[in-house]
Every structure is written in structure tokens, then in C-alpha cells.
Amino acid sequence: MTSEPRLDPARVLDRLRELREHDAPTHGGRILAYVYDPGRPEIDELAHRAAEIARPLNGLDPTAFPSIAAMERDLVAFVRSAVHGPRFGPGRVVGSVTSGGTESCLLAVKSARDRWRAASPDRALARPRLLAPATAHAAFQKAARAFDLDWDPVPCAADGSVSAESMLSRLDDDVALVVVSAPAYPSGAVDPIREVSDAARARGIDCHVDACFGGLALPWWPGVPVWDFRLPGVTSLSADLHKFGFAPKGVSVLLHRGRARHRSQFFATTRWPGYPVVNPTLLGSRSASPLAAAWAIVQHLGADGYAELTARTVAATRGIAAAAAAIEGIAVMGSPVGPAIALVADVSVPEAERVDPHHLADAMAEEGFRIQHQPGYVQADGVRIPHSAHLTITPVLDAVVPEFGAALRRAAERVRGRAPANPAAALAAMRLLGYGPGGRVPGPAAAWRILRLAGAGGGSGSAVPSRLAPLMALVERLPAPVAEALLSELIARVSEP
Helix, strand or coil: CCCCCCCCHHHHHHHHHHHHCCCCCCCCCCECCCCCCCCCHHHHHHHHHHHHHHCCCECCCCCCCHHHHHHHHHHHHHHHHHCCCCCCCCCCEEEEEECCHHHHHHHHHHHHHHHHHHCCHHHCCCCCEEEEECCCCCHHHHHHHHHCCEEEEECCCCCCCCCHHHHHCCCCCCEEEEEEECCCCCCCCCCCHHHHHHHHHHHCCEEEEECCCCCCCHHHCCCCCCCCCCCCCCCEEEEECCCCCCCCCCCEEEEEECHHHHHCCCEEECCCCCCCEEECCCCCCCECHHHHHHHHHHHHHHHHHHHHHHHHHHHHHHHHHHHHHCCCCEEECCCCCCCEEEEEECCCCCHHHCCCHHHHHHHHHHCCCECEEECCEECCCCCEECCEEEEECCHHHHHCHHHHHHHHHHHHHHHCCCCCCCCHHHHHHHHHHCECCCCECCCHHHHHHHHHHCCCCCCCCCCCCCCCHHHHHHHHHCCHHHHHHHHHHHHHHHHCC
16 A cells, blocks of 8 residues: 655645646636635635634534534524514524535425425425426535435526516425525526415415525615515525625525425434434534535624625626626627526627627637536526526725726627527537437536546646537537536546556
8 A cells, every 4th residue: 555755734835835826716706706805804814714724623612612502593584684584473584504505405495305204294205396497506406316306397487587477387286395586596597576475375385485596685775675574475485694794604594484495404303322313404414614604704794894894795796797888799698687697698789799608708718717608508497598608796895896897898709699508529429329309318428538538637737628618518408417517527527646
């Protein structure tokens, strides 16, 4: 057995810094997805120091570490106040701190499913539906698979908006939970939350507001329709503190209307010879560092601090949307509300003047800005949501709107009139190999061969293609199981030793 030589701590840190040189920049507004930079260095420093203080703690047992419970109480209380959750009475809003938006969504679904099954003996072994717009976060598909619900996505319009009528027409007694977004990540649209939650309440159906993305921005965003616990039909709501709460990954809050709903998310057992296990979340042992960092930031900023940062985000969003509107060939999709916009090709102009959003995203990477490719999506009713480029707008961007706008214009000029990427060669090769439409789902070796045709595994030493437009075009044209196999293989290869 051989091993690498041991390194002294200084060399270990040097190696870590070397690894970080290949990462997308996390500060300065250079990446418009995944990271949330408030543009205030003292917040990062505060988070770092608080996380280190709490590093030895284990969130598994707040009776051993009462500071865990104290910080969770404060965070739940702050988010509850921001989203107008009642503090008293049978509809008192309570909740838990989770490891992130996905865990919050999973727990919301698990809680609703358990309550739906417990409502009637006939439902004990039945499989309920999880109803949501097609633009709802993919975490809800994961929840449906994990907790044995039928996933029922409601088709949206081509601009990513969903009508209340189309949601209400599918409400029935077999729905354990209906989900609405504030806003939806792919489009930035806020779903018709009032209409859906009112109808769900009338039928005794739980309604979850997924505000993981916007929950710490929309409370201070101007002109937003009522979307939170002020609506009596909203029974649960999730909001991520590691997004517009500006905390490190990963920390989120899941709130429920009423203690009974909250308790149904718990797992508890005394049916083993060890210590009694009581988990309010999916995880057992949990790092307290993100919790402590989030707590410190909330204590420092308070509601006024978040209002100030949101105002900067509003200004940045308006500035970037205006910069995009001034460039021929691209357009903002739909009518976004909040800190996200999606750019699409402007189909009202001739093809020679259009700007393909995926070529634009690749060109923007060369300009030093990362925006996110989103494949087009054909829904069950045949309506296609076009492929787009997603932009998450953070406060730090307010200072670089002119620079970003100039980069966007240069990138658009370089790719204007270029046809969307065509995966014809890769699709032909797949057909010859018997994969794809009407064929088999590729295993790891075949998936990698196909990915190589789309530019993966190039000379840069990374499995990820340097330009993503060809891969996104291939993904969009393939049946979902085949595309998912390819993407799973790609991500597996990225970290495979």
C-alpha cells in the first residue's frame, strides 16, 4: 500500500489555494449563479469568525449544545417575521433550520405526504400526487421519487408563467401538496400564489411556497403581490439563508403553519439499543458552522440591513434588464419579479439579428462573467419554454452594471446571427450505437463516448466542455432518461479519481 507523503499545514493550505485557482470567482459579481455576494467584506469576515467559533459543535443534539437551539430559535423567528408568520394561536408558524433548499423542499413534501396518509385509513398505503408548475425547482421531483408521490407538473406558458386556472383544474383529493414558487428560478416569475393557496385551503390541501430563492429578498422588494403567510391557505414556506440571507452554504429555514405540521417532518425512534434518536431534519449529525454564520449575519444586518441590500439588488436588476433591452437580438423572458432574469433570443427580429442565449453565455465566460445555460423544455402539452441564460442578481452587481452591460454588448455582437448549436453529429452517432430516441439508455462507458462527441474531456484537463452550448443542445434533443444518464456521467467524471 502506498500513499502520498504527508504535508505540513502550510503546504496543505498552499495546495488548497492552488486548487481554488480553477474555481469560478465567488466575489465581485463575476458569476451570476450559485453564489450570493453582498459586496460587503465585513459580512464575510463575520461569517468566518462565527463559523470557527461553532466548528466543534454537532447539531445532532441541542440538549448537549444549547447554543444550537438558541441560534435556530433566533433564525426561525427572524424569517417568520420577514414572511409575516403568526406568532400565536393555533396557526402559529414554527419551523426548523435545514442544510439547504433541497432539504427544506424534501421535508415539506414528506410532512404533507404523512399528513395526507394519516387523514384516512384508505390512504395509508396510497400514492398521492405532488402538484406544481413545470418551473418548480427540481428538488420537488427528487422529493416525489424519494417519498413515493406521483409528480404532476402543470404546463406553463412559453414565458414560464403558469395560470391559476391550469393549477386549479388539477386540484383533487389525491393531491397531498401543491407547490408554488416565489419566484421560480428558471423564469423569475412569481406564481399565482393567492389563487392557488385559496383554492387549496377550500379543499383542505396543503400549499407550500418555495421561496428558497427569493425568501430573503421579496420581503423588501417593491411591488410584489402578497405571497407569504398573510395568505391563510399557505401552510408551509421555505427560504434559504445561504442565498439572499448571504450566509455560507448550507443553511435554510422551513416554516410550517401549526405545530402538528412541523412535528410531522421529524424522525424519532427508541427502537434500537443506542441513544434515543430525534431528528427534525433528514440529517443526523450536522455542522453548526453555517448555522452560526447565518445567525451572526442576521444579528448584524437585521431587517434594515436586508432592506438596504435588497434596494441595491433592485437597482442592479433594473440596470441589467435595461442593458439587455438595449441590445438587439436578445430579450428578457416574461415578467420576472425579484432578483432573477432569464435572457432569450428575441424572435421578433430576423434570424440574422438574433442572439442565441447559450452562445451568449459562452461568450460572456470569455468576458469574465459567468451566466447560466438553461436548456429549452418541451412540456407535456407541447408548449416549449425556450432555452435561455439565467442571471441571479446580487447586491454587488450594482457597482458593476456598466461593466457588465458593456461585456454583454460585446458578447452579443460576437455571436449575433449565429444559429443555435446543432447536435446532429452526436445524435447520428448515438443512433448508430442504438442509444437515444427509441433506443437504450447508455451506461457509463457509452455515455462518456457520447459526451466526448459534445466536447467533454478536452485538452484542458477537465471533463467539462469549454463551451457548453453544444452539450446543452444535445441535452435538449434527447429523451430525459438519456440526457440524465449523460449528465450524471459528466458530473461523476469530474470528481472521479
